[in-house]
Amino acid sequence: MSPAPGRDADEPDPTTRSPYSVHGTPAPLAAAAGLTFVQALLVILFGVAELVSVDRERLVLGITTTLFFILFGGTLALCAWGLNAIRPWARGPVLLAQLVWIGLAWSFRGFWPVALLLVVSAAVVLAGLLHPRSIDALESARGD
Numbered sequence: 001m002s003p004a005p006g007r008d009a010d011e012p013d014p015t016t017r018s019p020y021s022v023h024g025t026p027a028p029l030a031a032a033a034g035l036t037f038v039q040a041l042l043v044i045l046f047g048v049a050e051l052v053s054v055d056r057e058r059l060v061l062g063i064t065t066t067l068f069f070i071l072f073g074g075t076l077a078l079c080a081w082g083l084n085a086i087r088p089w090a091r092g093p094v095l096l097a098q099l100v101w102i103g104l105a106w107s108f109r110g111f112w113p114v115a116l117l118l119v120v121s122a123a124v125v126l127a128g129l130l131h132p133r134s135i136d137a138l139e140s141a142r143g144d
Contacts, residue, residue: 023085026137032128033083035121036076036094039101044073083129088142091129098122098129 025033047069054062076097082090105118128134 024137025084025086026131026133028128028131029083029086029134029137030128032094032125032134033080035125035128036083036097037080039097039121039125040073040076040080042073043069043076047073086137086141088138091138094125095129098126 047066050062050069051066054066075093079090079093079097083094099122101118101122105115105122108115108118
């Protein structure tokens with residue numbers, strides 16, 4: 001790839017990788033990965049809270065709900081690691097999860113602080129994932 005006009009060939013391209021990250025993750029992608037990890041922890045905590053509240057009357061429902069949330073949170077955590085390590089496979093599941101967060105926010109529209117928190121966190125992650133530097137980093141990692 002040829003350097004941008006007015007730049008030396010030895011100078012790194014700032015649109016792809018950051019020298020401040022172990023993996024060279026651009027800041028927008030690192031922010032998206034970090035917030036995705038926080039979302040994953042919250043989902044796992046919700047699963048644990050569901051497990052604690054299981055009673056005999058709804059044992060099967062409680063256990064399956066707990067497993068769902070713990071697996072969903074674990075998958076989000078794995079994808080957050082993947083984004084931070086610039087793994088292109090992690091982008092799709094995280095994008096889908098953010099659409100789930102936005103839909104969940106709609107269901108909390110009567111309790112606006114929670115709805116606002118869900119929408120803002122999803123918007124920040126989406127902005128980080130769809131930032132040109134993030135897209136460039138993930139696409140160049142795909143070619144490696």
